[in-house]
Amino acid sequence: NAGVTQTPKFQVLKTGQSMTLQCAQDMNHEYMSWYRQDPGMGLRLIHYSVGAGITDQGEVPNGYNVSRSTTEDFPLRLLSAAPSQTSVYFCASSYSILAGGPAGELFFGEGSRLTVL
Amino acid sequence: AQTVTQSQPEMSVQEAETVTLSCTYDTSESNYYLFWYKQPPSRQMILVIRQEAYKQQNATENRFSVNFQKAAKSFSLKISDSQLGDTAMYFCAFMKRVTGKLIFGQGTTLQVKP
Numbered sequence: 001n002a003g004v005t006q007t008p009k010f011q012v013l014k015t016g017q018s019m020t021l022q023c024a025q026d027m028n029h030e031y032m033s034w035y036r037q038d039p040g041m042g043l044r045l046i047h048y049s050v051g052a053g054i055t056d057q058g059e060v061p062n063g064y065n066v067s068r069s070t071t072e073d074f075p076l077r078l079l080s081a082a083p084s085q086t087s088v089y090f091c092a093s094s095y096s097i098l099a100g101g102p103a104g105e106l107f108f109g110e111g112s113r114l115t116v117l
Numbered sequence: 118a119q120t121v122t123q124s125q126p127e128m129s130v131q132e133a134e135t136v137t138l139s140c141t142y143d144t145s146e147s148n149y150y151l152f153w154y155k156q157p158p159s160r161q162m163i164l165v166i167r168q169e170a171y172k173q174q175n176a177t178e179n180r181f182s183v184n185f186q187k188a189a190k191s192f193s194l195k196i197s198d199s200q201l202g203d204t205a206m207y208f209c210a211f212m213k214r215v216t217g218k219l220i221f222g223q224g225t226t227l228q229v230k231p
Contacts, residue, residue: 042221
């Protein structure tokens with residue numbers, strides 16, 4: 001049982017480059033989300049999705065795009081990387097609370113450390 | 118907007134002793150969940166304990182328990198019989214019911230000393 005899988009685990013980019021962080025889950029979770037973790041600031045929500053074809057912005061969406069074409073995958077795209085996007089990124093998923101799933105528990109991937117030079 | 122505050126950036130405790138991590142939150146919602154997540158050096162986020170706001174009884178999970186004071190908007194985590202494996206960063210988090218969106222505190226780094 002793989003759970004939530006993120007790739008790559010480490011990435012170094014130059015300013016202005018683009019890249020996609022991949023996230024896949026095999027638990028048939030409706031809800032998926034992306035967080036970034038910065039020292040002293042906890043984790044902050046970037047974007048989230050409550051199901052295939054539906055996405056919405058979180059606290060810090062600027063500079064990031066997402067799409068949700070399937071239930072399993074939720075990629076995060078950086079179109080033009082900036083040094084301020086140096087961070088550790090976490091993908092998380094959960095059952096839909098509306099569907100009566102376990103109340104609120106998020107399952108996290110192992111994180112992706114991104115450095116933008 | 119909801120906020121979560123952890124006022125203790127770092128704490129330490131001797132092995133086998135008890136330690137309490139503090140968390141306060143601010144919300145106008147009445148229906149929500151509160152969580153404590155653990156992040157060891159491996160970086161993996163692990164759910165420690167969950168509390169539903171409508172439940173008055175404090176949640177417990179083995180050596181971990183919470184003191185949930187709804188009126189004071191306080192949600193502290195008590196770790197009993199601390200073990201070396203408890204060394205980690207601990208995050209308090211808030212979720213408005215049905216949204217699935219977590220609001221995290223800044224984190225408390227806990228070191229358990231032998």
